[in-house]
Amino acid sequence: MSASTAAIRTANTNGNHAVSSDSHSSQDARQRTAGITKRKALPSILQKIPSNDLSHTIRGESVLQKSNYSSEGRKDVVASATAERQNKNTTNVVASAAAVRQKKSPTKQENANWVTALSVLVKLCLLISATAWMGQVFWRWQSGELSFTTLDMENRLSRVEGFKKTAKMLQLQLDVLDKKLENEIDKAKGVIAKQFEDKGNKIEKKMKILEDKTDKLDKSLAELSDMGFLSKNEFEEILSQLKKKKGFGGTDDEISLDDIRLYAKDVVEMEIARHSADGLGMVDYALGSGGAKVVSHSEPFMNGKNYLPGRSNVHTTAQKMLEPSFGQPGECFAVKGSSGFVKVKLRTAIIPEAVTLEHVDKSVAYDRSSAPKDFQVRGWYQGPHDDSEKDSNVMSTLGEFSYDLDKSNAQTFQLERTAQSRVVNMVQLDISSNHGNLELTCIYRFRVHGRKPVSPSTGG
Numbered sequence: 001m002s003a004s005t006a007a008i009r010t011a012n013t014n015g016n017h018a019v020s021s022d023s024h025s026s027q028d029a030r031q032r033t034a035g036i037t038k039r040k041a042l043p044s045i046l047q048k049i050p051s052n053d054l055s056h057t058i059r060g061e062s063v064l065q066k067s068n069y070s071s072e073g074r075k076d077v078v079a080s081a082t083a084e085r086q087n088k089n090t091t092n093v094v095a096s097a098a099a100v101r102q103k104k105s106p107t108k109q110e111n112a113n114w115v116t117a118l119s120v121l122v123k124l125c126l127l128i129s130a131t132a133w134m135g136q137v138f139w140r141w142q143s144g145e146l147s148f149t150t151l152d153m154e155n156r157l158s159r160v161e162g163f164k165k166t167a168k169m170l171q172l173q174l175d176v177l178d179k180k181l182e183n184e185i186d187k188a189k190g191v192i193a194k195q196f197e198d199k200g201n202k203i204e205k206k207m208k209i210l211e212d213k214t215d216k217l218d219k220s221l222a223e224l225s226d227m228g229f230l231s232k233n234e235f236e237e238i239l240s241q242l243k244k245k246k247g248f249g250g251t252d253d254e255i256s257l258d259d260i261r262l263y264a265k266d267v268v269e270m271e272i273a274r275h276s277a278d279g280l281g282m283v284d285y286a287l288g289s290g291g292a293k294v295v296s297h298s299e300p301f302m303n304g305k306n307y308l309p310g311r312s313n314v315h316t317t318a319q320k321m322l323e324p325s326f327g328q329p330g331e332c333f334a335v336k337g338s339s340g341f342v343k344v345k346l347r348t349a350i351i352p353e354a355v356t357l358e359h360v361d362k363s364v365a366y367d368r369s370s371a372p373k374d375f376q377v378r379g380w381y382q383g384p385h386d387d388s389e390k391d392s393n394v395m396s397t398l399g400e401f402s403y404d405l406d407k408s409n410a411q412t413f414q415l416e417r418t419a420q421s422r423v424v425n426m427v428q429l430d431i432s433s434n435h436g437n438l439e440l441t442c443i444y445r446f447r448v449h450g451r452k453p454v455s456p457s458t459g460g
Contacts, residue, residue, distance in 0.1 A: 223407065238267070280356060280410065286427065286448040288322035291347040298340035300333070301440040318342065321443040327409075329360050332442040334370070338434045340441055345382075349425040350450035352379055352398055354414050357429075358445035361409040368405055369436040372443065376400045376432065377415070379424035396422060405435060412449075423453045 242255065242263045286292045300315045321333040321342065333342070359371040378395040401413040427448050434441045 219406075238263075280412065280447070280449075282354070282356075282412075282447075282449045284356075284447040285346045285348065285350050285450060286322055286344050286446060287347065288319050292322055293345055294318040294322065294333075294342055295345050296341075296343040297333075297335065298342075299336045301336045302334060321446050323445070325358065325360070325444045327361055327364060329364060329366055332360075332444040334440045334442045335431070336440060338438055338441060339431050341428060341430045342443065342446070343426070343428045344446070344448070346425050346427060346448060349381060349423050349453065350448070351422065351453055352415050352424055352427070352448060352450040354412050354449040355398075355401075355427075356410055356412045356445075356447040356449065357401075357403055357443075358410040358447070359403070359442070360444055362405070367437070369434065370440055370442040371405060371435050372403050372431045372433075372441055373435050374400075374402050374431075374433045376430040377413075377427060378430065379422065379427045381422075381424050382426045395428065398424075398427075410445075 242259065245263065284290070294314050297314065297318050300317065302317070315333070318333045320331060322344065325331045335342070355377050357372060357375070359365075359368065362368060377398045377400075379398050380394045380396060398415045399413060403411060429443070429446055431441055431443075
């Protein structure tokens, strides 16, 4: 090796040392700067590093590695060049990171200031609230409203226990009161039910009494209707007769009570005389002694010697029913069975108004079951030349009646108004039933009442 070559090597060696020392000092500076930037903005630095520079560096390094330089000087020159390029790239990266940090730091500082101010304000509000609450508690404690002593708590507990006991006592009293009320209500219900039952029984008894009285009243009214009321015309006739008897001419003349009594006495005496004559005070146009007679009848119960069944034969006892019986049992005309008929020719032609059927009085009767019960009366006018066989064609019903054993023995029945406008001289008594005797039916007396017509020829 020559001296020049050694000098070059020595110079290269010194140069390399100088370059290496400079590079070491610059590397230390870069490491310090990189450490600072890594701590503050490592993500931003990594994002801002250009990929072209690194690839360029890698390509340069690959070129250097593939070069055919064999000398160490070229290697050192290449190494120093590579180091300078890396330093430049690192310096650019650090500068860009610092610029980015300078741009973003004011916003972070502003946010930090707002957060600090808000936290201070919240803490201040909490402090004020706590101070106010403590002051209120202290004021209540000073005024005696609030006590933290054990005695006060015991008093409160004792009060609560007292309230509980009072509530239990009230509940017990309420239960007792409920039971008493239930008992009283049950007693009241029982008393009311009993009162209603008693009143119901009393009302039923009174209703029965009222029904009995009503029945009696109905019977009395029926008897009065059978007897006949005084009509207005009859009353006016009586009044006119009284005035004529006393010589009163005008309508304004007053009649004294004594005058009425005297007139009533005369009327009663006259009626007594009439009743003593015939028992009813009404003219009987079916009286046998007056000219009436039985012309036909159904089969009699007792057949006498003079009785021969035929067309016009009449039993000798049939005429008894047209004569007064004087209340003697057995003085009657008996027909066979529980039904029968009797045809009677009246004394004269009349306008019929009523009929009377008589039986023996219950005070002297042996058996009243043979008395007629349901019967019908029919009438017609028969001329002297009329055929008796055609009587059934001209008969008209005068009325249907029922004989009541509970009433008087002589019962009068008013005929229908339509019958009172007809003139008859023949009457037929049709008995459809009696009061239970199946062997015979007894007719003690049959009467026909009415008035004479203006002209007998108007009949039929």
